[in-house]
Amino acid sequence: MTPPTVRSSAAQETREPGGSATRAWTMRLLVLGIVLSALNLRPAITSLGALLEEVRDGLGMSGSVAGLLTSVPPLCFAVFGVMAPRLARRFGAGAVVCAGMAAIATGLAIRPYAGGTAGFLAASALALMGIAVSNVLMPVIVKHWFPDRVGSMTGLYSMALALGTALAAAVTVPLTDTLGGSWQSGLALWAGLAVAAVLPWLPFVRGRAAAPGAGDRGGDRPAPAGDAGAETPAPGTESAREETSAPASTEPAREEAPRLRITRSRTAWALAVFFGLQATAAYITMGWMAQIFRDAGVPAGTAGLLLAVTMVMGVPLAFVIPRLATRLPHQGPIVLALGVCGLAGYAGLYLAPAAGAWAWALLLGVANCAFPLALTMVGMRARTGPGVAQLSAFAQSTGYLISIPGPLLVGVLYQHSGGWGLPIALMSALMIPQMAVGVLAGRDRTVEDEAGR
Template structure:
């Protein structure tokens, strides 16, 4: 892994030179360098800048889910501490995708005005503030408001991570998206696994157990501070051939692209499956007679599967002209997992958890396709915002509908049938989204 990253750092430095970043001068980055300083100094400066961006991407990704999964681990204690009703607690579980949809739309406009790095930095600040404040605001309304602040920071960072990757690493979209997705999966599973024992170790207060995650978010602010003043346009980092091919007409009308719509629906359906899995899979196993502790471990295994596969799948996707075969393979794993949950939920529990963990890796694949289906940084920003915002809106009803079906049918047959049924259109639109074309070309036509 280290040798791979070292090689990629060298390639990234070369790419930075190709994409039009002028070597730092005394006025724009090589402060204190004497006139005629060796080019190696400028190259070293760019290399360290690239490493700092890699660190920033990893730390940002680690912070994009703990605000959600740490709350899920302590939801019962939070309900008791704040006197929440069951309906309000249910609303709380639906807030993340709603915030991702609403606030994610703002990200491209903010990035054009302030620069994507500066907006991600502000997003990390918002996450830090929201996580630090929400346990101590003293009421349900304040708790929801502080959660929304953290989720706003997550939403804009969600949208802009593919833009950052495309801007800094245009020739390694797959590997860098894989690294980012792997860190995101690690942060998700880490918060779910250690929040409760860490809370116990810190004295047993749920307020401390939630607030401690603000420290990780604060660490993520630091590497992005160097990007706050960088407001160069995306074209400053695009390869020359991309700049030559970039449309010069009106702004991209993303809704004219069939690929953009296919990717948005694919993103929404995979998010639906992921939220249903996180919210209900442990209960399915428990109702089948699996002990509560084992059911929680099975859910953790499902989420941990995303750590290694999130690095492998994007790299594989970028080597294929069409990503449809990967979409179909992941969908087949999902269908097999749902069939197992229906036929023998307890008998093959570990196998079904592994299969559904593989199926949930449609998320890093979707992020990779966002970077591949647009040629320019501006196009990636618009496609990312459209696909994620529309997709998260699509995902909101899924977990709620599963709960309604479970309550009215008295079993898991209908909910599992719904999950399997949604996998079919997910595979279909994923194949369409994986075709080798760009949204700029489709929108122009």
């Protein structure tokens, strides 16, 4: 039986929440749900980074355990993200995103009052599970419901994700002070934003609206360069990576093309390592940068603002860098430029962390834009939709596994050395192989040529 087209499928599913006459209302509700959900995909991480010192003191955490805490996000993204397509096939993507927002709200509300480090970690994992499945499915929803506006909707999603990331970093400390200085209240208040994000998805729960694979043609071609600027995930964005990878799990047989022996491709391995090392730098930054500034004498509120500046740099650059990358035959020069910014930022953190704090925050914000560049190269290093999906899944799953030890190791070095010299040296050292494999990944070749039968 011939599958329905994108438009007919979307129109059919639009009737489920309330009839065809309510299509305009339904689409507005979807936009609201997408924006509110994107706002919730990073505050669980950056709000903790802003109050990490208070949390450590309150729970009696060592530096090593705090490092474990900052390693939990990539671990959860690697473990729970792969479950999202299967859950969506069974329950519908709208229902899964709704449940994901509820998990975020529950985890954020519980974790400050869980009564110990183990409970705090478990509640954090619950919230991160909700983030992981939403990370994967929201771009699929965008492609399914807005097939003619993927670029603009992905841009809106990306900006909301970056805004939520920066907002949590900037205002968590001031709001905590307003609430009486309790770090529990400062962390728990972000559950309210997640509760608000649950509401727009409720009409889509029963009808299994926006289920991936129903007429979604996203797997037939690489996402446009502008779409790759999502995250600043991740997750934002992290969003273009999920946009290419999710259809691989939901529609594996739609395009007749042989599966690639992806592990034979040097380009695939280079992209995977590049993705993992840039993710390592990003999670170290989100988890530890505010603490570096605070230990240098910067007030807690200002340290949160500095982290926010680093995160918000992803908003404009996530649109500029992918477009520039697609115009170049080799993306190596961009990789090197971003790496030099990172090395300069780390050197500044070591030599004069307080005196040049704003400059270092800007430089590290530019360096963190290796994420949208990695997403763009995933789309450029494969010719076919299935090739992009396989490459994306391989690069991300391998990359997230690579990124897990970094934040933990930073915590261990910080605890045992009593300062930031060794951790910053580690961050700088990791930037060198990131630049090297990024240059290899940026060469003008495709995985089909390297990993075909």
